[in-house]
Amino acid sequence: MNLLENIRLAFGSLLSNKMRAILTMLGIIIGIGAVIGIMTMGQSLSGYMSSTMQDIGVNNVTISLQAKEDDDQRAGSGNGMDAMRQQMLARLMGGQDEYTEKDLISEAMLANIEQYFSDEIDYISVTDSVGSGSATDGRKYANLSMMGVGTDYANANNVEMKAGRFITERDLEAGKKVAVVSEKLVGKMFGGTDPLGEQIHVTTDGKPGTYTIVGVYWYRQDVMAIPSTASEKNLSTNVYIPLSTANKITGNQGSQSVTIITKAGYDSAAFAKEAEDYFNNVFYSRNQNYRVSAFSMESMLDMMTDMLNTLQVAIAAIAAIALLVGGIGVMNIMLVSITERTREIGTRKALGATNGVIRMQFIIEAMIICLIGGVIGIGFGILIGNIGASILGFPAEASLFAIMLATGFSLAIGLFFGYYPANKAAKMDPIDALRYE
Amino acid sequence: MTESAETQVKTIIDLRDITKSYFIGHPNEFQALTRVNIRIMQGEFVSVVGESGSGKSTLMNIIGALDRPTEGQYFLDSLDVGLESDYELSGVRNRKIGFVFQTFNLIPRTNALMNVELPMTYAKIPQRERQERAKYLLEMVGMGDRMKHQPNELSGGQKQRVAIARAMANDPAIILADEPTGALDSVTGHLVMDIFHKLHEKGKTIVLITHSQELAEETERIITLRDGEVTAERKGSGKKVGRT
Numbered sequence: 001m002n003l004l005e006n007i008r009l010a011f012g013s014l015l016s017n018k019m020r021a022i023l024t025m026l027g028i029i030i031g032i033g034a035v036i037g038i039m040t041m042g043q044s045l046s047g048y049m050s051s052t053m054q055d056i057g058v059n060n061v062t063i064s065l066q067a068k069e070d071d072d073q074r075a076g077s078g079n080g081m082d083a084m085r086q087q088m089l090a091r092l093m094g095g096q097d098e099y100t101e102k103d104l105i106s107e108a109m110l111a112n113i114e115q116y117f118s119d120e121i122d123y124i125s126v127t128d129s130v131g132s133g134s135a136t137d138g139r140k141y142a143n144l145s146m147m148g149v150g151t152d153y154a155n156a157n158n159v160e161m162k163a164g165r166f167i168t169e170r171d172l173e174a175g176k177k178v179a180v181v182s183e184k185l186v187g188k189m190f191g192g193t194d195p196l197g198e199q200i201h202v203t204t205d206g207k208p209g210t211y212t213i214v215g216v217y218w219y220r221q222d223v224m225a226i227p228s229t230a231s232e233k234n235l236s237t238n239v240y241i242p243l244s245t246a247n248k249i250t251g252n253q254g255s256q257s258v259t260i261i262t263k264a265g266y267d268s269a270a271f272a273k274e275a276e277d278y279f280n281n282v283f284y285s286r287n288q289n290y291r292v293s294a295f296s297m298e299s300m301l302d303m304m305t306d307m308l309n310t311l312q313v314a315i316a317a318i319a320a321i322a323l324l325v326g327g328i329g330v331m332n333i334m335l336v337s338i339t340e341r342t343r344e345i346g347t348r349k350a351l352g353a354t355n356g357v358i359r360m361q362f363i364i365e366a367m368i369i370c371l372i373g374g375v376i377g378i379g380f381g382i383l384i385g386n387i388g389a390s391i392l393g394f395p396a397e398a399s400l401f402a403i404m405l406a407t408g409f410s411l412a413i414g415l416f417f418g419y420y421p422a423n424k425a426a427k428m429d430p431i432d433a434l435r436y437e
Numbered sequence: 438m439t440e441s442a443e444t445q446v447k448t449i450i451d452l453r454d455i456t457k458s459y460f461i462g463h464p465n466e467f468q469a470l471t472r473v474n475i476r477i478m479q480g481e482f483v484s485v486v487g488e489s490g491s492g493k494s495t496l497m498n499i500i501g502a503l504d505r506p507t508e509g510q511y512f513l514d515s516l517d518v519g520l521e522s523d524y525e526l527s528g529v530r531n532r533k534i535g536f537v538f539q540t541f542n543l544i545p546r547t548n549a550l551m552n553v554e555l556p557m558t559y560a561k562i563p564q565r566e567r568q569e570r571a572k573y574l575l576e577m578v579g580m581g582d583r584m585k586h587q588p589n590e591l592s593g594g595q596k597q598r599v600a601i602a603r604a605m606a607n608d609p610a611i612i613l614a615d616e617p618t619g620a621l622d623s624v625t626g627h628l629v630m631d632i633f634h635k636l637h638e639k640g641k642t643i644v645l646i647t648h649s650q651e652l653a654e655e656t657e658r659i660i661t662l663r664d665g666e667v668t669a670e671r672k673g674s675g676k677k678v679g680r681t
Contacts (some may be wrong), residue, residue, distance in 0.1 A: 005558065012546050012547070013546065016545075016546045343542065344542075344544055344545065346542075347538075347542040347543075347544065348544070348555070349503075349527070349530075350501070350503065350530060350536045350542075351530070351531065351536070351555055351556045351559060351603070352527050352528065352530045352531020352532070352556055352559040352560065352607075353527065353531075353559050354524055354527040354528075354559075355523065355524070355527075356524075357559065430503050431498050431503050431504055434503075434538070434542070
């Protein structure tokens with residue numbers, strides 16, 4: 001009795017009881033579908049995240065100022081998540097007034113560090129957040145947050161220009177009142193007309209200002225932002241002005257945070273640690289209140305991927321319970337089927353089928369149920385995953401690994417839950433089986 | 438049967454002092470068969486008759502290698518069946534015995550051709566060869582035009598003819614028929630008996646287990662079983678008698 005004949009036999013027996021076969025498969029379909037759906041969504045999300053972060057730059061190391069009393073208990077290893085939280089918290093509380101000028105990261109420090117780590121550092125991007133507000137022109141308005149940047153900012157953060165130019169060296173030297181705005185802002189303020197050379201009136205934190213638009217960049221959603229929480233109308237985009245201009249408004253002579261772009265090929269996570277130690281030893285060892293912490297995009301990415309994977313495993317474990325229930329369903333129906341076919345089993349034995357042949361026949365039947373269920377489940381799961389991914393707004397990516405795993409797993413379920421009933425069939429006494437009514 | 442015939446003709450079934458007991462050591466222990474001695478020669482058409490409870494089913498199970506005797510020896514085609522393992526008994530049933538049941542026992546949802554092929558499949562005969570033989574056998578029993586029919590599309594008589602073709606599949610040493618006409622009307626029953634006569638003429642050894650005296654008369658030798666013991670043994674006509 002070869003495999004092919006067993007498979008044909010199994011199909012025959014499933015076809016003769018279609019409704020029952022479908023209901024049995026349903027458990028497997030739901031289980032496998034759930035696992036695949038979740039894995040597809042997870043894969044899509046992490047793929048999207050890493051590609052977006054790649055855009056921002058895995059070579060980026062952010063150094064930011066941090067109050068010392070917060071981290072007494074910490075070993076001072078640049079924990080990215082903590083640094084991020086601190087930064088966000090500081091921004092939320094408008095905590096700029098707590099530190100004095102001498103605490104900030106100064107031009108001198110940056111010059112020093114750029115020289116010290118000249119092998120690793122490609123360039124340093126300094127920013128100065130002016131604040132958030134809006135641009136108004138009659139009844140038209142657009143939300144924005146204004147940021148003073150250097151010429152390298154565009155490179156460091158992958159700002160893509162749609163028209164005009166980015167902030168230049170000359171803008172910085174002269175402290176010009178020029179601005180680079182997003183195409184979203186342009187759409188709201190200028191409609192179809194060419195915005196280059198036009199003036200916008202901006203109010204940030206109550207302070208008014210007028211800037212000449214010199215460039216327009218393509219708006220890109222922030223990875224960290226929760227997707228589409230703000231409606232398109234109230235969307236806030238960045239307006240970039242020269243750092244020197246921003247410093248004049250804020251009165252800052254240094255920065256709370258700078259981004260160091262490492263040269264390609266350097267381990268930015270390791271560099272973050274080195275730079276942090278260097279900063280703290282050289283510039284902040286005698287500072288009572290502040291130190292810096294550094295984290296790299298790379299470690300950030302690793303962390304988020306880890307987090308996502310853990311979440312995925314947790315959800316997949318729940319889905320696996322559905323699969324277990326499905327498997328028990330298969331076992332149940334196989335037991336029913338074997339009882340119903342007792343006489344057939346007896347006949348087969350009388351005709352010379354060995355126990356092994358009978359066992360194999362029913363195991364294959366169980367495996368076929370699970371395989372068909374698994375394949376349908378995979379299709380179903382990919383569909384769910386795609387719908388889920390498109391709702392959350394990122395490109396779907398079916399996981400080939402998950403598909404192969406699911407196929408193998410459904411066969412394994414068939415084998416595992418089919419074995420007991422099949423063995424029961426194999427061990428039937430042919431005399432009793434032949435007389436079974 | 439004379440002494441000289443015995444030496445010339447091969448013994449196919451040799452039951453020596455067969456005893457079968459159930460529930461050994463329990464208060465309700467009973468003996469279904471007690472010291473049964475039966476010898477059946479190659480090419481014989483023998484019937485075993487007896488009331489229900491006489492032990493003929495137990496005897497059939499032992500002859501059919503479905504069960505082992507508690508005591509005694511059973512040689513089937515010179516093979517000591519009592520010594521074989523379960524696995525080997527499957528092989529014995531497959532190659533040496535062709536079963537015909539009262540209730541036909543065709544495999545449901547499987548066409549006539551596939552049913553006849555089944556014992557050959559278990560014997561690992563290549564597909565082309567077994568298909569050819571299955572077709573030949575079905576034509577022999579007059580079912581050549583219904584090879585692709587499923588069991589539920591066949592009448593009782595047709596089913597039994599397919600079952601006989603299946604019993605012949607591996608050219609067994611014996612055909613063991615358990616009340617083969619029991620579920621058929623007399624006309625169809627006679628048609629089935631005609632096939633057995635035809636097989637007998639071709640030299641097949643046939644053991645017919647029945648409670649019908651009328652059918653038993655058509656065989657060469659009638660063995661009567663009562664309360665687990667052979668009580669009588671006489672010659673039959675070996676021909677279709679008493680019917681037109």
